[in-house]
Amino acid sequence: MNKKLWTVLALVTVVAMVAVACGPKPTEAPAAPTEAPPAEKLKVAFVYVAPIGDLGWTWAHDQGRLMVEKELGDKVETAYIESVPEGPDAERVIRDYAQKGYDVIFTTSFGFMDPTITVAGEFPDKYFMHCSGYKTADNAATYFGRMYQPRYLSGLVAGKATKSNKIGYVAAFPIPEVVRGINAFTLGVREVNPEATVHVVWTNTWFDPVKEKEAAEALLDQGCDVIAQHQDTTEPQKAAKERGMVSIGYDSDMSQFVGDTVLTSPVWNWGVYYVEQVKAVLDGTWKTHQYWGGMKDGIVDLAPLSEKVPEDVRAMVEEAKQKILSGEWDVFTGPIKDQEGQVRVPEGSQMTDEEMLSMDWFVEGVVGSIPK
Amino acid sequence: MMIPLKVEKRLAPSRTAGFLVPFISLLLALVFGGVILLVAGANPLTTYKAMFLGAFGSKYSLSETMVKAIPLMLCGLGVSIAFRMLFWNIGAEGQLAVGGIAAAGVALFWADGLPEALLLPTMFVASFVAGALWGLVPALLKAFIRVNEIITTLMMNYIAILWVEYLFYGPWKDPAGYGFPGTAQFPEAAWLPRLPGTRVHLGLTFGIVAAVFIWLVMGRTKWGYEIRVIGENPRAASYAGISLMRNIILVMILSGGLAGLAGMAEVSGISHRLQKGLTVGYGYTAIIVAWLGKLNPWGVLLVAILLAGLLVGGDQIQITMQLPAAVALILQGAILFFMLGGELFTRYRLRLEWMPAEQALSPPPIGGRGSEP
Numbered sequence: 001m002n003k004k005l006w007t008v009l010a011l012v013t014v015v016a017m018v019a020v021a022c023g024p025k026p027t028e029a030p031a032a033p034t035e036a037p038p039a040e041k042l043k044v045a046f047v048y049v050a051p052i053g054d055l056g057w058t059w060a061h062d063q064g065r066l067m068v069e070k071e072l073g074d075k076v077e078t079a080y081i082e083s084v085p086e087g088p089d090a091e092r093v094i095r096d097y098a099q100k101g102y103d104v105i106f107t108t109s110f111g112f113m114d115p116t117i118t119v120a121g122e123f124p125d126k127y128f129m130h131c132s133g134y135k136t137a138d139n140a141a142t143y144f145g146r147m148y149q150p151r152y153l154s155g156l157v158a159g160k161a162t163k164s165n166k167i168g169y170v171a172a173f174p175i176p177e178v179v180r181g182i183n184a185f186t187l188g189v190r191e192v193n194p195e196a197t198v199h200v201v202w203t204n205t206w207f208d209p210v211k212e213k214e215a216a217e218a219l220l221d222q223g224c225d226v227i228a229q230h231q232d233t234t235e236p237q238k239a240a241k242e243r244g245m246v247s248i249g250y251d252s253d254m255s256q257f258v259g260d261t262v263l264t265s266p267v268w269n270w271g272v273y274y275v276e277q278v279k280a281v282l283d284g285t286w287k288t289h290q291y292w293g294g295m296k297d298g299i300v301d302l303a304p305l306s307e308k309v310p311e312d313v314r315a316m317v318e319e320a321k322q323k324i325l326s327g328e329w330d331v332f333t334g335p336i337k338d339q340e341g342q343v344r345v346p347e348g349s350q351m352t353d354e355e356m357l358s359m360d361w362f363v364e365g366v367v368g369s370i371p372k
Numbered sequence: 373m374m375i376p377l378k379v380e381k382r383l384a385p386s387r388t389a390g391f392l393v394p395f396i397s398l399l400l401a402l403v404f405g406g407v408i409l410l411v412a413g414a415n416p417l418t419t420y421k422a423m424f425l426g427a428f429g430s431k432y433s434l435s436e437t438m439v440k441a442i443p444l445m446l447c448g449l450g451v452s453i454a455f456r457m458l459f460w461n462i463g464a465e466g467q468l469a470v471g472g473i474a475a476a477g478v479a480l481f482w483a484d485g486l487p488e489a490l491l492l493p494t495m496f497v498a499s500f501v502a503g504a505l506w507g508l509v510p511a512l513l514k515a516f517i518r519v520n521e522i523i524t525t526l527m528m529n530y531i532a533i534l535w536v537e538y539l540f541y542g543p544w545k546d547p548a549g550y551g552f553p554g555t556a557q558f559p560e561a562a563w564l565p566r567l568p569g570t571r572v573h574l575g576l577t578f579g580i581v582a583a584v585f586i587w588l589v590m591g592r593t594k595w596g597y598e599i600r601v602i603g604e605n606p607r608a609a610s611y612a613g614i615s616l617m618r619n620i621i622l623v624m625i626l627s628g629g630l631a632g633l634a635g636m637a638e639v640s641g642i643s644h645r646l647q648k649g650l651t652v653g654y655g656y657t658a659i660i661v662a663w664l665g666k667l668n669p670w671g672v673l674l675v676a677i678l679l680a681g682l683l684v685g686g687d688q689i690q691i692t693m694q695l696p697a698a699v700a701l702i703l704q705g706a707i708l709f710f711m712l713g714g715e716l717f718t719r720y721r722l723r724l725e726w727m728p729a730e731q732a733l734s735p736p737p738i739g740g741r742g743s744e745p
Contacts, residue, residue: 051697081690083697087649088642091571092436092684096691099432110552111648134550174541176551204537358550371542 044068044278045102046080047093049109050207050232056251057206057232058082060268061108061131063252067271068278075282086111091118098123104281106274107131109206110175116140127281132177134357136288143273144177146294148184148356149324150266150302152331153317154248155188157263157305158226160313161246162189165196168219170229170236172206174370176359178230183363184331185228185248190365192316199224200368207232213239220245226263237262246308253303265303272298292353296325332356337364378723389718394664397714401707408706412699422692427685435570439642441680442572443468443634445579447658448665448672450503450630453586454623456667457602461624463510463525464631465655466532467503471632472639473536474502476646479562479639480544480555488561495562495636503632504625506532511624515617533651540646554647564641575637579676582630583669590669599623631655664711682707 046065050058065078079102084093090112097105098119104127107116113133120128120140128140136142158167167189171178186198199222201215212231216239219227227240228248237258240247249255249265273291280286293299302321305314323329332355334345339362345351351359360370382389406416427437447464454461475495478486486494510524539555546556564573590596598619602609610616634654639646661679665671682704689700 079691079694081687081697083701085649085652087647087652088439088571088638089652089687090649092439093687093691096426096687100691114643114645134552173553175553179551360551371538 042076042104042282043102044076044078044104045097047084047107047112048080048082049084049086051082054207054232055234055257060251061270064270064274068274071275072278076278091115094119098126103127104278127286129277136290138288141289143291145268145299146292147266147300148180148331149295150300151181151184152188153302153321154264154266155185156192156317156320157309157313158228158248159189159191159193159196161263162193162196162226164223164225166224167196167198167226167228168216168224169198169200170212170215170227170231171200171202172230173204174202176357179370180356180359181230182366183359186363186365187331197365197367200366209233209235212236216240234258255306260306260308263306263309267301267303269299269301338362339364339366376724379720380723381720386718393714393717394711397710401710405703405706408699408702412695414693414695419689419693422688423685426688427681433684435572437677437681437684438576439571440684441676442575442579442637443654444658444661444676444680445673446582446634446637447631447655448661448676449582449586449669450627451658452662452665452667452672454627455662457599457619457623458606459620459623460522461507461525461627462522462659463507463528464658465651466529467506467628467631468635468655469532469536469651470506471499471503471635472646472650473539474498475636475639476555479558483559483562491561495640499632499636500629503635504629507624507628508621511620515620536646536650544646555645557645562640563644564637571642573641575641578633578637579673583673586669660708
């Protein structure tokens with residue numbers, strides 16, 4: 001009795017397999033390794049923490065990869081892997097690329113730091129670059145950008161836009177990078193609107209579309225009328241738009257995905273760095289480094305302002321931008337007070353890079369706390 | 373007219389089906405996945421080959437599969453013994469997390485006070501005890517005031533995961549880490565020894581020893597007999613004088629403790645610090661491992677390795693085939709879906725009306741599940 005059932009199942013299986021076998025011949029993926037042209041190209045791999053479709057952090061890195069393809073496509077071939085969790089899996093993935101003959105490997109999330117350094121130690125003839133960390137080796141460098149500069153400029157826009165004087169900020173993790181961004185943004189807000197406060201909610205995740213949106217909605221419920229963010233996706237922007245509020249994006253020019261309610265976005269242009277470093281490897285001039293470029297290097301910038309931003313604000317932003325570009329002034333110049341009103345940076349002095357890179361306190365005007 | 377097809381319960385789980393169903397399910401899953409791959413523009417055979425080689429094709433890939441299998445084995449064994457007596461412990465993830473906390477606490481703060489040789493054993497005991505205590509809370513709630521354990525074990529997961537994050541973002545943060553999250557690296561005496569040239573660590577033997585232990589307990593001891601009777605029929609068990617309370621508590625100590633050991637294995641064998649990436653869902657995957665392994669310790673070990681292979685091999689869909697991550701996830705999901713769906717056919721069968729009904733040759737067994745070893 002059972003046999004009949006099995007016969008039926010077996011038949012179904014065979015038919016299905018034949019159907020698969022006779023189906024349209026798959027078009028070979030153009031980048032499959034077996035298809036590599038005879039001329040040895042430099043192989044460059046990118047390890048991403050989220051899918052490219054996040055339209056934010058990872059999307060911006062992939063734009064950088066595409067720029068490498070465009071500018072050096074005849075000398076290099078690139079590959080990427082998305083959605084690699086921070087943790088034990090990352091080491092396997094990075095090592096796998098090294099073993100498969102990739103010469104240059106960019107790892108684009110903080111949690112990939114230890115694995116990158118470990119694998120770099122095993123493959124001394126390969127080049128590793130890790131985004132946002134602090135550990136280096138002879139063949140492993142770090143890179144990041146002075147995102148606080150365009151964040152300050154976006155704060156000017158937000159400070160002028162708020163009517164309730166409450167601005168919401170959806171933030172990923174209480175680490176120096178994020179804290180620095182919140183502080184720079186708040187300094188911008190308070191420069192033009194000393195009454196306004198910036199309300200911070202931690203999501204404890206870089207990439208979680210649902211959580212990011214819920215956090216933004218909670219802030220809107222509390223009366224915030226501008227939403228800024230330090231996350232990987234466009235969800236906080238969408239939440240603001242649905243409530244008829246405006247927002248400040250991040251990572252990529254989010255107005256292209258959400259519309260003109262995104263007043264502006266501090267953006268990454270990773271391609272500037274990627275092209276430069278891949279060229280250096282090709283020329284044999286690559287050296288280990290800790291790169292921290294700013295607006296004048298082009299790695300960070302402020303996206304074009306939305307049509308909703310009035311003319312006087314545009315002029316003000318432009319003026320501040322020029323001061324930063326010329327190096328005449330930078331964001332963390334005193335006097336800067338912390339949340340308790342204590343002066344942390346006295347008038348006339350500037351924070352050093354070390355102080356900025358390990359920032360663990362909020363400036364005056366931020367509502368929220370950093371877990372200690 | 374109705375389709376002359378009936379789903380009916382088998383009188384006893386079919387042995388033939390028990391062997392054949394997993395293979396046919398896998399085959400169907402591969403066929404289904406093949407269609408997805410064709411749509412995505414890849415050759416299914418090349419892709420499956422790449423996945424298989426990526427998981428088992430070389431000494432390195434095999435070792436990485438074992439690395440991934442270790443926490444799945446320990447959590448899977450823990451979950452399976454609770455399931456054997458119908459205690460639905462969904463909390464392996466949280467028990468793993470507190471095990472990791474305990475091991476890290478010992479490594480970070482007692483390393484100076486303890487002789488080096490005692491450090492790892494202390495971490496071992498601490499993580500087992502921590503996991504056991506975490507599992508004990510829902511066990512006591514269930515045993516004394518009959519609180520649904522599915523809810524409590526699940527909720528305890530979130531508490532544990534948030535504790536881990538609180539610690540490495542807050543009080544246990546590495547003072548030399550520039551404010552970045554994560555504890556300091558453990559001293560080397562607190563690292564589980566590895567097989568040279570691989571990341572396979574001593575945790576593998578924890579898994580194997582635990583499987584032998586559970587196999588012996590279940591098959592050779594009075595305690596194991598009691599657990600089995602409760603699993604077959606809790607009411608009959610209590611008529612027979614078997615204490616449900618006592619067994620719930622003892623089983624959850626073992627179940628939580630094993631998951632706690634998985635936490636130690638992860639922090640002490642792989643990451644060497646407490647940081648993001650400890651709780652990546654092993655405790656939940658372990659539930660699938662336990663079911664597919666038929667709650668049998670050897671089955672759990674085998675399925676843990678196969679499932680780890682599926683996860684590790686899945687990388688190749690992106691690395692070798694250059695397809696998006698979503699394709700890997702769809703494929704993994706499809707395989708699990710078919711495997712779990714196929715399970716149905718070991719206990720039920722489809723009957724066309726013209727087929728004769730199954731004859732009861734022997735009186736039907738009393739319990740819901742058959743008489744598996």
